[in-house]
Amino acid sequence: MSESSADSGAATRTELIAAGRKLFGRRGFDGASIRAITKEAGANLGAVTYHFGSKHGLYSAVLEEGLRPMAARVQAAAASEGTALERMLRIVEAYFEHFQARPDLPHLLLQEVAAGKQPPDVVVDILRGIRETIASLQVEGEADGSVRPGHPTLTALTVVSQPVFLTLVSPLLRVVGPVDLSEPKARRTALEHTLAFVRAGLEPREGSKS
Amino acid sequence: MSESSADSGAATRTELIAAGRKLFGRRGFDGASIRAITKEAGANLGAVTYHFGSKHGLYSAVLEEGLRPMAARVQAAAASEGTALERMLRIVEAYFEHFQARPDLPHLLLQEVAAGKQPPDVVVDILRGIRETIASLQVEGEADGSVRPGHPTLTALTVVSQPVFLTLVSPLLRVVGPVDLSEPKARRTALEHTLAFVRAGLEPREGSKS
DNA sequence: GATTCACTCATACGTTCGTATGAATAGCCT
DNA sequence: AGGCTATTCATACGAACGTATGAGTGAATC
Numbered sequence: 001m002s003e004s005s006a007d008s009g010a011a012t013r014t015e016l017i018a019a020g021r022k023l024f025g026r027r028g029f030d031g032a033s034i035r036a037i038t039k040e041a042g043a044n045l046g047a048v049t050y051h052f053g054s055k056h057g058l059y060s061a062v063l064e065e066g067l068r069p070m071a072a073r074v075q076a077a078a079a080s081e082g083t084a085l086e087r088m089l090r091i092v093e094a095y096f097e098h099f100q101a102r103p104d105l106p107h108l109l110l111q112e113v114a115a116g117k118q119p120p121d122v123v124v125d126i127l128r129g130i131r132e133t134i135a136s137l138q139v140e141g142e143a144d145g146s147v148r149p150g151h152p153t154l155t156a157l158t159v160v161s162q163p164v165f166l167t168l169v170s171p172l173l174r175v176v177g178p179v180d181l182s183e184p185k186a187r188r189t190a191l192e193h194t195l196a197f198v199r200a201g202l203e204p205r206e207g208s209k210s
Numbered sequence: 211m212s213e214s215s216a217d218s219g220a221a222t223r224t225e226l227i228a229a230g231r232k233l234f235g236r237r238g239f240d241g242a243s244i245r246a247i248t249k250e251a252g253a254n255l256g257a258v259t260y261h262f263g264s265k266h267g268l269y270s271a272v273l274e275e276g277l278r279p280m281a282a283r284v285q286a287a288a289a290s291e292g293t294a295l296e297r298m299l300r301i302v303e304a305y306f307e308h309f310q311a312r313p314d315l316p317h318l319l320l321q322e323v324a325a326g327k328q329p330p331d332v333v334v335d336i337l338r339g340i341r342e343t344i345a346s347l348q349v350e351g352e353a354d355g356s357v358r359p360g361h362p363t364l365t366a367l368t369v370v371s372q373p374v375f376l377t378l379v380s381p382l383l384r385v386v387g388p389v390d391l392s393e394p395k396a397r398r399t400a401l402e403h404t405l406a407f408v409r410a411g412l413e414p415r416e417g418s419k420s
Numbered sequence: 421g422a423t424t425c426a427c428t429c430a431t432a433c434g435t436t437c438g439t440a441t442g443a444a445t446a447g448c449c450t
Numbered sequence: 451a452g453g454c455t456a457t458t459c460a461t462a463c464g465a466a467c468g469t470a471t472g473a474g475t476g477a478a479t480c
Contacts, residue, residue, distance in 0.1 A: 009457060028238035028321070034438060044459050049439060051457095110320055111238070113382045127386045135387075148410070153387040154403040157379060158372065165371035172323045176337045177345075177363040193364040200358070201411035219427060244468060254429050259469060261427095422480090429474070436467075444459070450452095 013051050015041035020062040025104025028111055029059060060120045063112060066105045067126045070098050078133045084141030085202055088159055089195055091134065095163035096191050106167045131156050141202070148204045158201070162194045223261050225251035230272040235314030238321055239269060270330045273322060276315045277336045280308050288343045294351030295412055298369055299405050301344065305373035306401050316377045341366050351412070358414045368411070372404045 019040035023032035034048050034055055041047070052058040077090040099106055112119045113127075134156035141147025147155075170181040181187050229250035233242035244258050244265055251257070262268040287300040309316055322329045323337075344366035351357025357365075380391040391397050 012457080026327075028240060030238055030241035030437095033436080035436085044457095045461095046439090046441095046459070047457090055438065107320070110317070110378060113379055117236075118385055119382070124385055127382070131387050150406070151399065151403050153383075153389050154400055155407075156387075157376060157383075158404070158407050161371050161375035161379075162368065165375055166367060168320060169323060169367060169371075172329070172337070173363070173367075175328060175334055177341050177366075179363050189361060190364055193361050194368070196360070197365075197368050197411040200413075200415075201407040203410075205410075206416045222427085240467095243466075245466085254427095255431095256429070256469090256471095257427090265468065424479075425477095427475085427477105429472105431471085431473100433470080434468100437465080439463090441462080442460100445457080447456085448454080450454105 009051070012041070012043050012047055016043060016047060016051060016058060017062050017065050020058050021066060021102065021104050021108060024059060024062060024111070025108040029055075060122065063108065063120065064122050064126075066102055066108065067123060070095070070105075071126045071130055073098055074130050074133055078137055083146035084137045084144055085146035085199065088134065088137050088141070088147070088202065089199060091137075092159060092163055092195060092198055093191065095160065096167075096187075096194075099163060099167040100187070103167065103170075106164045110164070110168065130160070134159055145204065147202050150202075155202070159198060162198060166190055166194065219261070222251070222253050222257055226253060226257060226261060226268060227272050227275050230268050231276060231312065231314050231318060234269060234272060234321070235318040239265075270332065273318065273330065274332050274336075276312055276318065277333060280305070280315075281336045281340055283308055284340050284343055288347055293354055293356035294347045295356035295409065298344065298347050298351070298357070298412065299409060301347075302369060302373055302405060302408055303401065305370065306377075306397075306404075309373060309377040310397070313377065313380075316374045320374070320378065340370070344369055355414065357412050360412075365412070369408060372408060376400060376404065 016037065019037045020032070023037050023040060026032070027036075035045060037058070038045050038047050048055060048058050052061055073094040074091055077094045078087055080087055080090060082090075112123065118124065119127075131153060135152035138147060138150060138152040138155045142149050166181070173179045173181055179186055179190075181190060226247065229247045230242070233247050233250060236242070237246075245255060247268070248255050248257050258265060258268050262271055283304040284301055287304045288297055290297055290300060292300075322333065328334065329337075341363060345362035348357060348360060348362040348365045352359050376391070383389045383391055389396055389400075391400060
């Protein structure tokens with residue numbers, strides 16, 4: 001009974017990815033054991049090897065599963081209506097939303113990104129796409145006058161850094177500062193603060209050229 | 211022979227901390243083995259246990275040794291001359307410099323910070339101090355008119371996020387975008403971009419009150 | 421010159437890791 | 451019903467891990 005016929009395998013697969021995202025994110029690749037992951041997923045010890053070939057296979061799958069919908073959201077926001085600046089702010093918002101649903105993703109990504117070693121090709125391709133999308137919004141924004149001139153790639157980084165960093169640090173915020181981002185009200189304040197900061201950082205100065 | 215008398219122990223201690231910063235930063239706590247660390251430091255397998263009691267002891271020492279001079283730099287910049295905005299920008303610069311000397315520190319910190327578990331008390335205390343320093347600069351900046359009104363703690367985060375994130379991501383930038391932050395010229399460009407962005411994000415709009 | 425002390429070193433122990441293996445189980449087709 | 455295929459499960463294996471232990475070493479003290 002319970003989950004019946006055709007998806008008995010797919011369900012385990014999904015559970016393993018969710019458990020992997022959680023534990024890889026919290027403990028790192030080496031810190032999260034297959035035994036802990038399969039236990040969290042309610043699966044057998046052999047399930048990771050069976051479904052993903054190896055621990056690294058699961059890791060890549062977790063990364064891809066987290067990144068791909070994020071990239072899709074970024075593309076959607078970039079293709080929406082409004083000035084380039086407005087669309088960039090929409091990207092910031094999309095990040096916040098995506099990370100709220102998957103709070104372990106930022107750490108997972110940075111763990112991969114900052115390790116010095118090069119991430120799997122899938123990850124690099126996706127990240128490259130996101131960078132290009134935001135960078136061309138910067139170029140477009142200079143043309144339509146909604147964004148101040150600047151280095152496209154660095155702007156993309158700066159914009160992305162805000163939601164990523166805030167999500168990363170949020171568990172510590174409760175301890176280090178009097179802010180608890182698990183409360184909806186505080187989260188809204190943080191989003192508004194970020195949007196205002198990014199907008200101010202990107203917008204042309206009022207008195208400058210037309 | 212070689213390093214002679216009184217510091218034969220202190221030298222090993224220092225080497226272990228440097229090796230720990232490098233390997234903990236690159237591979238995470240669990241990914242960096244005592245065997246790898248002692249080998250990197252040119253020390254014996256037992257050296258970590260002898261000098262720091264345990265692997266966790268070394269880890270705490272590494273964190274403290276990296277954070278304490280950073281906090282000192284922040285305090286110094288905050289106590290320097292100029293408007294509150296100028297001092298905040300000086301803090302950004304100080305971060306960049308400190309991270310250039312210790313490129314593994316940001317990852318090490320975030321690893322600790324984002325893991326969900328609470329870092330050692332020493333770390334929390336230092337981070338709290340940094341947050342308070344920047345947050346009170348925000349308050350001061352509102353008073354002297356150099357900074358636009360905003361949430362002090364969130365502003366502190368936003369400001370710090372720039373150098374941290376950029377340093378974190380820099381190894382990936384070579385792959386994902388056409389930027390190589392190991393070149394001094396690119397590093398200068400990145401610093402200037404960041405300073406301009408933070409300044410624009412914090413400064414009051416030109417046409418506003420006062 | 422013997423003793424002491426801080427430190428280094430080689431080795432051993434028990435645990436946990438990722439993976440491999442082969443037997444059980446259950447839905448599906450004819 | 452009976453065999454096929456996909457999945458789950460219990461167990462085993464060798465490697466690597468953190469730590470403990472005790473012997474070795476060399477400069478400082480008397």
